[in-house]
Amino acid sequence: MTDFTYTLGDDGVAIITWDVTGKSMNVMSLAGFAELDAHIDRALADPAVKGVVITSAKKDFAGGMDLNVIARMREDAGDEPAKGLFDGVMMMHGVLRKIERAGMDPKTLKGGKPIAAALPGTALGIGLELPLACHRIFAADNPKAKIGLPEIMIGIFPGAGGTTRLARKLGAMVAAPFLLEGKMSDPKSAKNAGLIDEVVPAEDLLARAKDWVLNAKDADIVKPWDAKGYKMPGGAPYHPAGFMTFVGASAMVNGKTQGVFPPPRRCWPPSMKARWCPSTPR
Structure with missing residues (x-):
């Protein structure tokens, strides 16, 4: 039983197809x-491979992670469930x-x-996290499809x-x-x-997706955050533009504002140009 199949066409594009046996929608497992x-x-080691497209044989791309995987990581670790969970998640990050x-x-x-993701339909949870690791994400114009990271709905963050x-x-x-x-968004809204x-x-x-792979240049597959000079959109925590997002937003408890932080002021000495400090909360 396999979750993914691999084919290499005459054009040099390897197609990795997700199709979990016995499931109406793909879900990710440790075996997967x-x-x-x-x-x-295999694709990276083969000189005949020019690039890769990851797609699904089903009408949707994926519904997320098999939640039993998380329990299994903990159980298999015996007396160190936290370590088991950490090691399992880091394995995913490595891939x-x-x-x-x-x-x-x-x-x-x-x-x-170059590695592209081709999403025929719904892509949720790991079904979006996997494409986010690819270099370009293509989605079919399917208004019924949902794209997003709904993990918070069951009390966890996307892992x-x-x-x-x-x-x-x-x-x-x-x-x-x-x-x-x-x-969650339909494909056009997600774009x-x-x-x-x-x-x-x-x-x-x-x-x-294959056409893009065959024509992609080196610069096309470098993620912005891996490129020299990358700056987070909206500013980082201690940059004036990002301060209000990360630190200075209003704190809400039971629907009431508990404190509003004013814009940051420059720290002393003035020579420390990159450092900013918050003012005292009002």
Whole structure:
């Protein structure tokens, strides 16, 4: 039984297809992650492979993570459940970071293989976190599809890079509704929000993704946060533009404002240009 299959076309594009046996919608398991990892290694090591498209054989891309995986990580660790959970999550991060870096030289950021995600329908949880690690996300023009990170609805944060990649991609303020409210969008709204890159006719989905892969340049597969000079959209916590997002927002308890922080003031000595300090709360 396999969750992912691998095919290599004459054009040099490897297609990794997600199709969990016996499920109406794909869900990720530890075994599935291991298969995906092996297929990525195969594609990166094969000189005949020019790039990769990750897609689904089902009408949707994925419904998220199999929640039993989290329980199994804890149970399999015996007396150290926290360590088991940590190790399992870090394994996932390792696979997704491998996709993100795609074999490129870590110093020159060149020589990697472009990897695109082609989403035929709904992509939730890990079903969005996996595409976020890819270099370009294509979605079929399917108004019934939902794209988002709904984990907060069951009391957990996105654990496979969604919190970090989406915040770095959109900025903390814009990413907040998707991370803290579990907001879900149809493909066109997801593109307008910046979650995905392109919405294409369903019949053109795979062809458009393959075409991009075959024409991508080195610079096209370097994530903004890996490029020199990257700055988080909206500002980082101790930058004036980002202060109100990370530190100075109103604190709400039972619907009442508990304190509003004024804009930051420059710390002394003045020579410390990069440092900003909050004023005393009013």
